[in-house]
Amino acid sequence: MSAPLPLEEAQQRLLELAEPLPLERVDPPSALDRWLAEPLVAARTQPACAMSAMDGYAVAGNDLSGPWQVIGESAAGHPFAGFVAAGHAVRISTGAVLPDGAGAVVVQEDVSRDGDRLILTGDGPGSPGKHIRRAGSDFSEGAVLADLGARISPAHVALTLSAGHRHVAVRRMPRLTIIDSGDELAADPADCAPHQVPASNGAMLAALVASHRCEVNRRGPIPDQLDELIAALEAAAGADVIVTSGGASVGDHDLVIPALQAWGAELDFWKVAIKPGKPLLVARRGRQIVLGLPGNPVSSFVTAWLFLLPLLRRLSGAADPLPMKRTAHLTADLAAGGERREFLRGVLTEGVVTPALGQDSGALAALAGSNCLIDRPAHSPVLPAGTPVLVYPLENGGIA
Numbered sequence: 001m002s003a004p005l006p007l008e009e010a011q012q013r014l015l016e017l018a019e020p021l022p023l024e025r026v027d028p029p030s031a032l033d034r035w036l037a038e039p040l041v042a043a044r045t046q047p048a049c050a051m052s053a054m055d056g057y058a059v060a061g062n063d064l065s066g067p068w069q070v071i072g073e074s075a076a077g078h079p080f081a082g083f084v085a086a087g088h089a090v091r092i093s094t095g096a097v098l099p100d101g102a103g104a105v106v107v108q109e110d111v112s113r114d115g116d117r118l119i120l121t122g123d124g125p126g127s128p129g130k131h132i133r134r135a136g137s138d139f140s141e142g143a144v145l146a147d148l149g150a151r152i153s154p155a156h157v158a159l160t161l162s163a164g165h166r167h168v169a170v171r172r173m174p175r176l177t178i179i180d181s182g183d184e185l186a187a188d189p190a191d192c193a194p195h196q197v198p199a200s201n202g203a204m205l206a207a208l209v210a211s212h213r214c215e216v217n218r219r220g221p222i223p224d225q226l227d228e229l230i231a232a233l234e235a236a237a238g239a240d241v242i243v244t245s246g247g248a249s250v251g252d253h254d255l256v257i258p259a260l261q262a263w264g265a266e267l268d269f270w271k272v273a274i275k276p277g278k279p280l281l282v283a284r285r286g287r288q289i290v291l292g293l294p295g296n297p298v299s300s301f302v303t304a305w306l307f308l309l310p311l312l313r314r315l316s317g318a319a320d321p322l323p324m325k326r327t328a329h330l331t332a333d334l335a336a337g338g339e340r341r342e343f344l345r346g347v348l349t350e351g352v353v354t355p356a357l358g359q360d361s362g363a364l365a366a367l368a369g370s371n372c373l374i375d376r377p378a379h380s381p382v383l384p385a386g387t388p389v390l391v392y393p394l395e396n397g398g399i400a
């Protein structure tokens, strides 16, 4: 068996196996947290014409001191049809069209009105253009508002509508099947003999991908029997991605690789030079991609975070599928590294990071108390407190 792959090479190989899924058009609210499959180009100018940014009076740009005669009103949705000459003012509301001839807006707090007579009592608009949103001040028709592969945030939902689009192009949501396997797994956590452990990885993985727009099916726990594992793979016929957890290592009962071979999948790589997560495997059958995650719960989490989430983003058309990293300073000494690059659990607060106490790949409590992974290179010397290290924030699936 070849040497474990370096992390970046393994991630790259996985991402190259996957093509973005077919394009579909959905209404903008349904596109939230998905990725643009086409650049977002403005189909209109916003605002389409000059508008008031305040409630007050529209006056001519060369007549900022008054007094004025109020000759009409421009309310939001009801423009004033006339012209504002020097000496005239038009009552105007926020978001109403600026009448022809007007060059500034005096806020109502700065004037006193008696019938149609208006005088300045406060500061006045000061300069022409004050309190006016000029046409196109947000964007103009034809402008590229967001690039292909950008993540669609709540602001993008509004921007898409504001730009005149009923629909937005995204990629079909990935379909994911998660398979728990292992004879020791108890389906009922409250009925678990000492030789068993509650099956928790499948639920954790489903929760981990919950922030990603995808369809999830879960199967298992499946016993350590080849025919049962093959049947579980067969049952995942509609899945774009099949995730197994457990049975990926070298033990006599680690049957994921033989099951994949019997099912007709082609192994792309097995083993990555990281801790936890070394026995990760990637295979493919046709367009279906299989990610075999190690069974240790923290190993499953870390490999899902480093591989599964980026894979789902790639299938969904994300421009930048890999997780976000940043630098933070250690609050305590970090022990020397070993043979493998290690992703240690830690707590990140305002630029400083504290490694968690439990770093075993079965230590779920320490994982749950952490909010980042600390990237410690292989063979790292002891790093004293204060040293900057690379960290991966875990919130939000590790993306902004």
Ligand SMILES: Nc1nc2c(c(=O)[nH]1)N[C@H]1C(S)=C(S)[C@@H](COP(=O)(O)OP(=O)(O)OC[C@H]3O[C@@H](n4cnc5c(N)ncnc54)[C@H](O)[C@@H]3O)O[C@H]1N2
Pocket: 180, 181, 182, 184, 185, 197, 198, 199, 200, 201, 202, 245, 246, 247, 248, 249, 250, 251, 254, 276, 277, 278, 279, 293, 294, 295, 296, 297, 299, 361
């Ligand atoms: N001789 C060697 N032994 C091991 C090696 C090695 O290189 N040589 N690698 C170790 C590493 S690293 C890891 S990681 C584990 C991964 O092994 P598997 O993927 O085969 O996982 P299992 O043996 O099936 O389970 C490991 C552990 O995790 C628990 N588990 C499994 N599935 C679940 C689940 N769905 N929910 C909760 N817990 C689960 C399982 O009970 C075991 O305790 O192999 C090392 N061994």
Ligand code: MOO
Pocket: 274, 275, 276, 277, 278, 279, 294, 296, 299, 361
């Ligand atoms: O790599 Mo294993 O995932 O150390 O626990």
